Amino acid sequence: MTFKTSYSFRQAVGLPKDIVPVVKAAGYSIAPIADISSTFGLFEWKDECAKAEVKPVYGVSLFVSDNIHAKKPKTDLWTFYAIDEIKAINELVRLATSQFRYTPLLTYEQALSARGVVKITGYRTQVEFMRPVDDLFIGIGPGTPLGLLKHFPETEYNYIQFQSNTYPKKEDEFWAETAGGRNFSNQTYPQFIMNDEEWEASIWSLKLKEDQIANAKENWQSVLNRCNAELKKADLLRPPSDKTLREMCEEGAIKLGINLDDPVYRERIETELKVISDKNFDDYFFIVADLMQWAQKNQMVGPGRGSSAGSLVCYLLGITQVDPIPYGLLFFRFLDPGRSDWPDIDGDFSDRDAAIDYLVTKYGIAKVAKLGTTGNWQTQNASNEVSKSLGVNKFEIQAVIDSLPKYAANDARNETALGKAFEVMDNGKKFIEKYPYFKVVTKMTGTPSNAGVHASGVLLLNEEIDNYVGVDMRPGSNGRPTNAAMLNMHQAEQYGMIKLDVLGLKTLTILNSALEIAGLPRDHLTKIRLDDQKVFDVLNSGKFLGIFQFDGDALRRLTRTLHVDTFDDLAILSALSRPGAAVGAESWVNRKKGEEEVVYPHEVLEPYLKETFGTLVFQEQVMRIANEVCGMDWGVVSKLRKAIGKSMGEEGMKPFSEPFIGGLVAKGVDPNVAKRFWGDIIAFGSYSFNKSHTVAYGLVSYWTCYMKAYYPVEFAAATLTLEGDHEKMLELLRELDKEGVKYTPIDPQYSVDRWRVVNGRLIGPLTLIEGIGPKFVQQILSSRARDEELSDRAKKLLTNPKTKIDELFPIKAAIERLDLESLNILTEVKTVEQIIPDGMWQDDVVLIGVVRSCTIKSENEEKRIQDRISRGQTGFINGQDKYVDIRVATDDGEIFCKIGKKEYLELAKEVVGKVEDDKTLICVKGTVTPEIKMLLVKRVKVLGNM
Numbered sequence: 052m053t054f055k056t057s058y059s060f061r062q063a064v065g066l067p068k069d070i071v072p073v074v075k076a077a078g079y080s081i082a083p084i085a086d087i088s089s090t091f092g093l094f095e096w097k098d099e100c101a102k103a104e105v106k107p108v109y110g111v112s113l114f115v116s117d118n119i120h121a122k123k124p125k126t127d128l129w130t131f132y133a134i135d136e137i138k139a140i141n142e143l144v145r146l147a148t149s150q151f152r153y154t155p156l157l158t159y160e161q162a163l164s165a166r167g168v169v170k171i172t173g174y175r176t177q178v179e180f181m182r183p184v185d186d187l188f189i190g191i192g193p194g195t196p197l198g199l200l201k202h203f204p205e206t207e208y209n210y211i212q213f214q215s216n217t218y219p220k221k222e223d224e225f226w227a228e229t230a231g232g233r234n235f236s237n238q239t240y241p242q243f244i245m246n247d248e249e250w251e252a253s254i255w256s257l258k259l260k261e262d263q264i265a266n267a268k269e270n271w272q273s274v275l276n277r278c279n280a281e282l283k284k285a286d287l288l289r290p291p292s293d294k295t296l297r298e299m300c301e302e303g304a305i306k307l308g309i310n311l312d313d314p315v316y317r318e319r320i321e322t323e324l325k326v327i328s329d330k331n332f333d334d335y336f337f338i339v340a341d342l343m344q345w346a347q348k349n350q351m352v353g354p355g356r357g358s359s360a361g362s363l364v365c366y367l368l369g370i371t372q373v374d375p376i377p378y379g380l381l382f383f384r385f386l387d388p389g390r391s392d393w394p395d396i397d398g399d400f401s402d403r404d405a406a407i408d409y410l411v412t413k414y415g416i417a418k419v420a421k422l423g424t425t426g427n428w429q430t431q432n433a434s435n436e437v438s439k440s441l442g443v444n445k446f447e448i449q450a451v452i453d454s455l456p457k458y459a460a461n462d463a464r465n466e467t468a469l470g471k472a473f474e475v476m477d478n479g480k481k482f483i484e485k486y487p488y489f490k491v492v493t494k495m496t497g498t499p500s501n502a503g504v505h506a507s508g509v510l511l512l513n514e515e516i517d518n519y520v521g522v523d524m525r526p527g528s529n530g531r532p533t534n535a536a537m538l539n540m541h542q543a544e545q546y547g548m549i550k551l552d553v554l555g556l557k558t559l560t561i562l563n564s565a566l567e568i569a570g571l572p573r574d575h576l577t578k579i580r581l582d583d584q585k586v587f588d589v590l591n592s593g594k595f596l597g598i599f600q601f602d603g604d605a606l607r608r609l610t611r612t613l614h615v616d617t618f619d620d621l622a623i624l625s626a627l628s629r630p631g632a633a634v635g636a637e638s639w640v641n642r643k644k645g646e647e648e649v650v651y652p653h654e655v656l657e658p659y660l661k662e663t664f665g666t667l668v669f670q671e672q673v674m675r676i677a678n679e680v681c682g683m684d685w686g687v688v689s690k691l692r693k694a695i696g697k698s699m700g701e702e703g704m705k706p707f708s709e710p711f712i713g714g715l716v717a718k719g720v721d722p723n724v725a726k727r728f729w730g731d732i733i734a735f736g737s738y739s740f741n742k743s744h745t746v747a748y749g750l751v752s753y754w755t756c757y758m759k760a761y762y763p764v765e766f767a768a769a770t771l772t773l774e775g776d777h778e779k780m781l782e783l784l785r786e787l788d789k790e791g792v793k794y795t796p797i798d799p800q801y802s803v804d805r806w807r808v809v810n811g812r813l814i815g816p817l818t819l820i821e822g823i824g825p826k827f828v829q830q831i832l833s834s835r836a837r838d839e840e841l842s843d844r845a846k847k848l849l850t851n852p853k854t855k856i857d858e859l860f861p862i863k864a865a866i867e868r869l870d871l872e873s874l875n876i877l878t879e880v881k882t883v884e885q886i887i888p889d890g891m892w893q894d895d896v897v898l899i900g901v902v903r904s905c906t907i908k909s910e911n912e913e914k915r916i917q918d919r920i921s922r923g924q925t926g927f928i929n930g931q932d933k934y935v936d937i938r939v940a941t942d943d944g945e946i947f948c949k950i951g952k953k954e955y956l957e958l959a960k961e962v963v964g965k966v967e968d969d970k971t972l973i974c975v976k977g978t979v980t981p982e983i984k985m986l987l988v989k990r991v992k993v994l995g996n997m
Contacts, residue, residue, distance in 0.1 A: 052214050052271060053085040053110060053130045053171070054244065057498040058092035058425070061234045064227045065219045066498055067092055070244070071099040073219045077246040081275040085110035085130045085215075088155040090144060090521035091425055091502065091537045093137075094546070097282055108278040109133050110168075111140045111521070112215070113147045117180050119156040126154070128173040129162055130190070130215070133280035137519070139167030140280075144521035149532065151525035163187065169274050171213055178202040188213075188274070191267045193240035193253035200257065210263060212271035214250055217242035226494050229440045230428070285547040286513045288414070290337045296364070297324055299340065303367035307374075315376060316363070323364045323382050332386075332394065335549060338511065339396050340368040342551070345409055346400055351563035351573060353399025353556055355747035358385040361671075370396060372577055373747050378622075379662070380743045381671050383678075389686035392544050395552060397507060399751075401563040403555030404531070407509060410551075417515040420522050422508030422543060422550060423535040425499045430455070430469050433495040443486055446911050450927055451479050453920050466497035504535045507552040510543055519546060557773060558599045562754055564769035568808060569762045576754045587615040589756040596783045597759060597770040599752045600625050612640050619662065621749040626668050626740035635735070639666045652728045653720045655680060667735045669742035670695060681714025683707075695732070695739050704733050764792055768806040768813055777855040778940070785859055785942070787813070797852040804828050819854040860942045865972060865997040866899050874994065876974055883944035886979050886986065893979040898986060901997060902966045902973050903938035903945060907959070910934060910952055928952075935959050937988070939973060948975050948986045961991050970996045 054070050055063035063086065065073075074082045082105045084096045093109050100107035110132040116124040133140045143165055147155035159180035162170060170187045174194040181203070189203045190213030200210075217236055218227035221243050228235045236242065241253050251264060259267075294302075300320060304311045311317055327333060346352045347369060354360070355371035361380035365371040375382070386394045400406045411419045428436075430452060438445040454476065455468045470493035472479030483489060504527065516522055521537040536543070543550055566575060590610050595601045601610065606628035615621065620643075627636035641647035642664035649664045651657045659676050660666070667673070670692050677683045677691055691707045708729055715725035758766040767787055774780050784794055794813035801809050802817045804825070817828045831845050841849070858864050863882075871880070878897045886896060909915075910932040920926045935950035935958070950958045966973060972994040978987045 052079070052212060052250075053083050053112070053132075054216055055086050055112065056084065056092045056096070057230075057500075058089050059087040059112075060089060060499060060501055061231050062087045062236075063217045064223065064230050064494070064498065067095040067099040069219055070216075071096070071103050071105065073244050075103045075105055077244055079105065081106045081108060081272075083108035083110055083132055083275060083278070085112045085132070087112045087128070088114070088144070088147065089502065089537060090141065091423070091499070093282060093520075094538055094542045106275075108275055109137055109140065109280055109282070110278075111144055113143060113157050113162075114154050115157050115159055115162045115173075117159060117177050119150050119152055119158055121152075124152060124156060125175070125177060126156070127175040127177065128215070129157075130171040130173075130213075131162075131165065132169040132171075132274065132278045134167055134169060134186070134278050135280055136167055137280045137282060138515070138517050139165070141517040141519075141521040143168065144537070145517060145524050148522075149524035155525065169278065171211055173215075174199075183207045188270060191254060191257065191259070191264075192250070194238060195254065195257060197257055205263070205266075209270055210267040211274065212250065212267045214245055214253070215242075216244045219244055223494070225488060226491050229437055229491055230495055230498075230500070232436070232440075282546070283519055284545075285519050287331075287334060287547060288338065288418075288511045288513045288549050289334055290341065292337050296327065296333045296336055296368075300324070300364055300367040303369060307367065309367065309374070319363045319376065319382070320367075323362060323386075326382075326386060326388055327364065329388075330386075330390075335393060335396075336364065336368060336370070338549065339370050339398070339551060341413075342406065342410065342553075343368075343370045343398060346398070346406055347574070349409075350405060351401035351559040351566075353559055353747070354577075354750040356397040356399055356552075356554070356744060357395055358741055358743045359394070359396045360747040361385045361743040365396065370398075371747065373743075373750065375743070378742070378746050379671065379675070380746065381674055383685045383689065384671055384674060384692065384741065384743055387685050387689035389689060393550060397552040397554060399554050399556040399559055401556070401559035403553055404529075406553050410509060410511065410553075414511060417517065418512045420510045420516050420520075420534050420536040422505035422510055422540060423523065423537050424503045424505050424539065426501045426503060427497055428495045428500045430465065430492075430496055432500075433492045434469070436495070437489055437492045441486060441488055443489065446916075446927060447482060448489065449916055451476070451482050453916055453926055454478060467493075469493060469496065502535075502537070504533055505540070507554040508540060508543075509551045509553050510536050511549045511551065519548070556751075558751055558755060561597070561766075561769045561773055562758065564772065564805075565758050565762060565766045568768055569758075569765040571762075576757065579757055581618045581750075581753060583757070583760075584616060585760045586753060586756045587617075587620070589759050590615045594759060594786060596786050597755060597766065599755045600748060601752065603628065609636055609640070613644055618749065618753060621752050622742065622745045623663060623668055625749060625752070626742070626745045629740060635666050635668065639664055639668065642666070652724050652731075653715070655715075655718050655720060656728070667731060668740065669745070670739045671742045673732055673735070673739075677707075677711055677714070680718055681711050682717075683710050683714065695735065696741075701733050763787065763790065764808050764811060764813060767792070768808050771813070772805040772816070780856055781859065781861070781942070784813070784856065788859060796854045796856050797849070799849040799852070803832060815854065815856065819856065820848055820852045821854065823848055861997065862901050862940065862942045862972075865901070869899075869972070869994060874974070874992070876992075878976070880974075882941040883939075883946045883984070884941070886946060886984060888980060888982050888984060890981050892981055895976065896979050896986060897974065897976045898939060898941070898946070898948075899972060899974045899994070900939040900941040900946075902962075902968060902971045903940050904936070904968055905938075905962055905966050906936045907933055907963060908936050931955065933959070935963060935988075937962065937973070937975070939975065939986075944984075946984045946986055948977070948988050950988045950991070954988065958988060958991055962993060965993050967996065972997060 054074055056067055056070055057064050071082055082100055084092055086092050090111055097107050110130055112128055112130050114126040115129045116126045118124055131140050131143055147157050150156045163184050171190045173190060188209045188211035191210045192213040218224055245253060309316060311320055327336060343352060355373050359365050360371045360373040361375050361384045362382050363375055366374050434448050434452060435445060438448055451472055455472055473483040516536060523535045523537060524532045527533045540550060566573060591614055595607050601607060609628050610624055627639060642649050651660055651665045659672050673695060674688050674692055677688045678685060694704050712725045712729050716722050767783060770783060771780055796815040796819055798814045801814045805816050807814050817823055817831060831841060834841050880897050880899050910928045916926045931952050933955050934952050937948040939946055939948050974992045974994055975986060975988050976990040
């Protein structure tokens with residue numbers, strides 16, 4: 052017997068908590084797990100077995116093939132159990148995933164030669180590749196073909212009781228069928244967990260003798276008794292260091308010009324070092340500091356991310372580039388005394404892969420892995436899958452889903468909300484009465500559906516990772532091995548594995564390249580002044596393109612309302628551009644501009660709110676008030692901060708209201724004023740921001756503004772090289788054109804594989820030429836370098852080369868080539884930028900542009916139903932529900948043009964099937980709505996291709 056869980060990812064269903072009780076109820080005191088190509092479930096399996104008081108046995112199921120390189124390999128699914136060490140199956144997982152072809156694979160020879168494991172064959176064994184070896188058993192189960200056993204005489208091979216479940220109980224078959232989709236093994240033999248009697252009944256067709264059956268059962272029991280491998284807790288990585296953390300900080304202070312004899316800095320460094328030492332986190336800081344110090348010598352590194360910028364130790368070690376003292380950043384926002392798990396130090400790199408490769412080189416590939424993740428079925432995608440399986444119109448279930456209570460993203464109630472709706476809500480009860488089988492969605496929701504790789508997490512161990520956890524080595528999208536450990540973040544911490552957060556940031560790659568083009572040293576930006584008005588004026592003049600964080604409409608709109616003249620403005624702007632911060636943002640802007648009086652709830656709060664003109668912006672402000680004014684200790688303050696960050700509302704914040712309000716009152720604040728201020732903090736939770744993060748990321752924004760102010764052409768070349776969207780390229784080139792910076796799309800002599808600057812002019816790369824790929828570009832560059840004659844094809848492509856950015860205003864040029872009078876277009880034609888919602892309906896607006904997309908859609912699509920419900924309107928629309936979504940672009944922007952359901956029958960035929968994306972010019976006439984850029988089409992005409 053072997054048992055599979057949902058961690059087989061759509062090839063079996065049931066969490067360990069579902070499976071283990073069924074195993075025990077079937078009469079088994081030992082529970083072996085062997086998911087398909089996955090060991091993600093082992094850690095949960097161990098916990099559930101402990102609760103049920105059954106012995107866990109750890110294994111994995113892997114496909115075995117005679118030819119792992121074949122186009123469609125023939126496979127048999129074998130089961131492997133670790134005998135003494137978990138490493139034995141983890142090594143097999145590493146090997147099989149590194150030989151991925153449609154699925155992880157082992158050769159027969161690799162499977163037969165595997166050591167430290169029990170090997171059990173499946174139902175499709177290719178006999179010609181088999182031979183008797185130690186610890187090999189022929190699985191006897193309900194799917195074993197009758198003819199197969201004649202090739203494996205008992206004189207040479209051992210039989211073993213075997214059955215591989217796909218679902219826990221008989222009634223769960225539809226669950227497995229639905230979750231599995233095309234992966235479901237649709238066999239007639241039983242695939243649920245059977246007891247001994249059921250197993251014997253399932254193999255009657257094999258016509259085995261009683262002693263053969265008894266022997267198979269005895270072998271199974273013997274194998275499980277022998278398998279005593281355990282999941283081990285890792286020893287913490289101990290990196291070599293000839294200096295203490297204190298000594299490293301003191302050296303860093305000298306380099307940075309920090310006087311640690313200053314009472315403020317001395318008190319801060321002593322506090323931080325004590326907390327770090329008390330928690331035995333020194334080694335963690337050694338490791339991160341070593342990585343960051345290497346990276347700063349070899350690539351562009353971010354100044355910090357998240358709360359780590361609040362640590363003076365991090366700054367002195369070079370982990371961050373922000374001195375927390377001048378900005379009032381809090382160490383306890385980063386690492387409070389009550390925290391037991393590892394701190395989060397997120398590092399941004401211009402070349403993430405190189406940073407990980409350094410860790411591999413320093414500590415060894417066997418000790419480094421990325422952190423794996425699992426994705427779970429959510430209510431929406433599980434419902435879609437069940438709808439497809441049952442043939443149910445998804446709009447029917449959508450009406451039930453739309454009426455569910457809305458919880459936070461990580462709230463566990465999300466997983467049970469639909470099930471409760473089927474029991475207590477009228478529309479839910481009616482739906483489930485009509486489609487009773489749909490209840491399977493409640494079993495699917497919250498169970499694993501796929502595996503992935505954590506965006507940043509990297510594990511470091513003192514020994515080989517295979518000693519503790521399986522690692523997936525199948526190739527990722529970039530062709531490199533995934534190298535993802537099969538456990539989640541919490542399990543990694545529980546089992547003693549250090550996790551680093553290593554992230555790639557495109558902006559750093561751009562800055563790294565821009566500095567190289569400008570001939571500046573990599574550390575140039577770390578030495579510039581942070582009070583340069585020329586830098587701030589990049590934002591004041593509206594030159595947002597390429598500026599980090601300022602690529603969103605909300606932040607751009609907010610920035611246009613005032614004059615930026617300090618670095619603090621950058622930090623506050625990025626905080627106030629968050630959703631929900633509109634009221635606070637308006638007040639801060641008006642107070643900064645002097646249009647609103649700066650007031651404070653009470654004079655005792657002024658020192659904490661002065662930097663933001665009396666408004667609440669940062670979480671650190673509340674934390675300092677709670678601690679320094681209200682007398683709350685840092686452990687409680689940390690919990691308060693988490694409650695604020697999770698926007699838990701009045702009920703969730705209730706435990707902190709009494710000490711906070713009471714603390715204010717004790718300092719002389721009127722009780723009514725204190726209560727009002729507490730109410731402001733509750734509302735503040737929806738948009739509150741971590742100041743440590745916004746200061747650090749504000750620094751990156753400042754760097755990009757600096758490069759744009761002083762090295763605009765070099766910065767543009769670096770930005771354009773990483774920009775794959777031709778429209779965005781033109782947008783940036785048009786901005787530069789206003790400043791007098793010109794460009795040449797292709798220069799047969801100077802164009803290379805990236806944008807470059809030649810005599811102050813931008814020169815586009817060869818890759819812009821239609822028909823040229825990276826390999827051909829390298830051939831051209833190689834011929835140039837060797838002063839060889841170019842191939843005929845290269846000469847042809849470089850003679851009058853054509854690109855998508857040949858014209859700076861291509862759509863305007865195409866429109867000018869039209870004879871609008873002959874087309875009977877006599878009304879003033881506008882561009883997208885000229886169609887600005889002004890709070891009024893604008894009728895008879897005429898727009899000519901290129902069609903980016905033209906799609907028939909339904910008013911009953913999920914998002915539109917939800918939007919209508921949120922506005923208090925009817926969700927599902929009966930009758931004609933089609934409309935046409937046309938995205939139309941001019942050189943200055945894009946707009947959504949809608950042929951509504953009322954106009955659909957008349958106008959849809961004029962455009963649908965008659966336009967080509969990014970080619971066809973179209974003229975639309977209609978009404979522009981008051982608040983958003985949308986044109987409701989009343990007339991439409993196709994004008995032909997550009």
